[in-house]
Amino acid sequence: MTRVPGLKLVLGSGSPRRLELLATLGIIPDDIRPPDINEDPLPAEKPRDYCRRIARSKAEALVLADDEVALCADTTVALGRRILGKPADAGEAAQFLLALSGRRHRVITAMAVKRGDQIWTADVVTAVKMKNLSDEELNGYLATDDWQGKAGGYAIQGPAGALIPWIQGSYTGVMGLPVAEAVNLLRAAGYKARP
Numbered sequence: 001m002t003r004v005p006g007l008k009l010v011l012g013s014g015s016p017r018r019l020e021l022l023a024t025l026g027i028i029p030d031d032i033r034p035p036d037i038n039e040d041p042l043p044a045e046k047p048r049d050y051c052r053r054i055a056r057s058k059a060e061a062l063v064l065a066d067d068e069v070a071l072c073a074d075t076t077v078a079l080g081r082r083i084l085g086k087p088a089d090a091g092e093a094a095q096f097l098l099a100l101s102g103r104r105h106r107v108i109t110a111m112a113v114k115r116g117d118q119i120w121t122a123d124v125v126t127a128v129k130m131k132n133l134s135d136e137e138l139n140g141y142l143a144t145d146d147w148q149g150k151a152g153g154y155a156i157q158g159p160a161g162a163l164i165p166w167i168q169g170s171y172t173g174v175m176g177l178p179v180a181e182a183v184n185l186l187r188a189a190g191y192k193a194r195p
């Protein structure tokens, strides 16, 4: 699609991380419009299918003007076939972290860019290893409250970084927006992102 000079960017996400990651590229959305959708997984839905469906649903839920392009995303933590969402409380965060302790899991971020009635999608899967957590590490991390609002109950860009010795894939993807792929999608939709 040809680039359209006057196109405005709508960030269809309330995640401060996504806004910050776009800012690292010099991209400042013209508007932020977090979509309100039902994020419950379907029965037996696989994590990657789920993540892609939710990102697309977020884009579908947005109402856009003709000169707007929207970027939506979903980040899902998958332990085997199990989907770990955002923990409801410290107890659930502890459960998630104990399940992740000493194991590899996947973090999937799916994106959907919408313009007019067209939607462009991509997703990035990153393998992440969490060290074997001691009681002290687990309780110390829970006490930071940094797990709140984070899929899987941790955020790699915060104190939990000390618990993650290895990843394979996209660091920005784990944070919530794989920036290289996001730019590709925005360009495909005609949004002029530099460089």
Ligand SMILES: Cc1cn([C@H]2C[C@H](O)[C@@H](COP(=O)(O)OP(=O)(O)OP(=O)(O)O)O2)c(=O)[nH]c1=O
Pocket (backbone or CB within 6 Å): 012, 013, 014, 015, 016, 017, 034, 035, 073, 074, 075, 076, 077, 086, 107, 149, 150, 151, 152, 154, 155, 156, 157, 174, 175, 176
């Ligand atoms: C695994 C991980 C997740 N996260 C965050 C990114 C996302 O904000 C959040 C996953 O929730 P999402 O449902 O993807 O996004 P959101 O609810 O924050 O925002 P919106 O639905 O409006 O787009 O977890 C991190 O910040 N760091 C990490 O290491």
